[in-house]
Amino acid sequence: MTQSVTREDFDTWMVPLYAPAPFIPDRGFGSRLWDKEGKEYIDFAGGIAANALGHAHPALRQALEQQAAKLWHTGNGYTNEPILRLAKQLIDATFAERAFFCNSGAEANEAALKLARKYGHDRGGPEKSAILAFDRAFHGRTLFTVSAGGQPAWSRDFAPLPPDIHHVPYNDLEAAAKLIDDRTCAVIVEPVQGEGGVIPARREFLAGLRERCDRHDALLIFDEVQTGVGRTGSLYAYMHYGVTPDVLTSAKALGGGFPVGAMLTTDVIGRTLGVGTHGTTWGGNPLAGAVGGRVLELVNTPELLEGVRQRHQHFITRLQAINARLALFREIRGLGLLIGCELRPEYAGQAKTILRAAAAEGLMMLVAGPDVLRFAPSLIIDEQDIDEGLERFEHACRNVVGEGRL
Known part of the structure; x- marks a missing residue:
């Protein structure tokens, strides 16, 4: 007999790392999801940008089931x-x-940072170890990646942290240039800061990092865990910017919701990691390979990527209309189907209040810090689902404003 579970069981049985929603999702199809009580939700969260093709996509199910039988x-x-x-x-x-496969974005970034340190040591000795990262960045939750992330609240409790990692403001090329020198082994940057507030990089910022890394023989690492596999309307965001990194990390959408991560690099750089220098038990297993391969086949087409760009504009137009009526947002920004709405100063800190109100209206979405509402839906979400979801979103916002909770 199957044991019945409730949301309250989480608080009893699980390590309290999360504060999940009060409902338990039970099944989903496309961009709609139903909880254990049968309530329907439109999904604008996308498994934190992982469900690139929505829930239970028939082609992904087929790929998984066929491989599982083998x-x-x-x-x-x-x-x-x-x-x-x-x-x-x-x-x-x-x-x-060259490619290296693992299970998550954190592991992909861990591999990239270890690669950079070894590449630097091999070419410049142990002194070539400095890593430049950026304030408000997010690169994962391992000790190395959380240290590279620019959010001290998530790392300070785990000190002492890996040394020689330095941070400067995002999009500030002048500040970055002052710290990139012959001791630098790598610069790690998100083309769009996701957890940090959905902030796109300026092209001249990324191009300037590229030039300075070349000048000082440092690796330029693009963390494309959240922006990769079609999310920005290009297969990877570096293609949108026209700036090519030395190392790229990918996860989330690469598996369409199935756990898989990858680190991509060149032949010369990849050879830095010889047999035994790094590894993973589960990374690159056949199930992940089968699902990831099918995801890429479906996403990497001109039609789907153009569809992402069209959906972006539809979202932006509708969100701007909502803002014209409610005056909630200071800025609406993002690339493709990674969109952030930053709340006006008078509503600072209230993103989760709106998130909870949206869930009550049957809408799943995300925040990116206390002041930014984040949208990362399926790349093939129907226009009808966008419109209905944004109607629910506006209704939730009106309810919150009307109750004086903002």
Whole structure:
């Protein structure tokens, strides 16, 4: 007999790292989801930008089920066909010549940072170890990646932290240039800061980082965990900007909701990590390779990427109209289907209040800090679902404003 569970059981059984919503999602299809009580929600959260093709996409289900009937897992002492095919797809579609697979974005960034340190040590000795990152960045929750992240509240309780990591304001090329020198082994940057507030980089900022990394033989790492695999309307955001990194990390949408991460780089740089210098038990397993390969086949087409750009404009137009009526947002920004609405100063700190009100109206969405509402829906969300979801969103905002909770 299956044990019945409730949301309250989370508070009893789980380590209290999260404060999940009061409902338990039970099933989903496309951009709609139903909880255990049968209530319907429109999903603008997308599994934190991971469900690139929505819930239960038939082609992804087929890929998973077919592979599950053949081979699930062998470990890194062996290779497998699905992951090799996925590696070749990524190489053919990007600047990369080598791929490393893992289970998450944090692991992909951990691998990238370890690669950078070893590359620096090999070429310049142990003194070439400095890493430049940016305020309000997010690169994961391992000790190395949370140290590279520019949010001290998430790292200070775990000191002492890995040394020689320095932070400057995002989009401030002048401040970055002062710290990039011959001791620098890497600069790690998100083309769009996601958790930091959905803030797109300026092209001249990324181009300037590229030039200074070249000048000082440092690796430029693009963290595309949230922006990759179609999210910005390009397969990867570096293509939108026309600035090519040395190392790129990918996860989230790469598996369409199935756990998989990847670090992509060139042949010369990739050879820095020889046998035994890094690894993972589960990374690159056949299930992840099969699903990721199908995701790339479906996403990396001109039609789908153009559809993302069109949906972006539809979202922006509707959000601007809502703001014209309610005057809630100081700025609406983002690329593709990664969109942020920053609350006006008089509503500072109230993003979660609106998030909870939206859930009550049957809408799942995200925040990006206390002042920014974040939208990261399926890349193929129907226009009808966008419109209905934004109607629910506006109703939630009106309810909150009307009750004086903002």
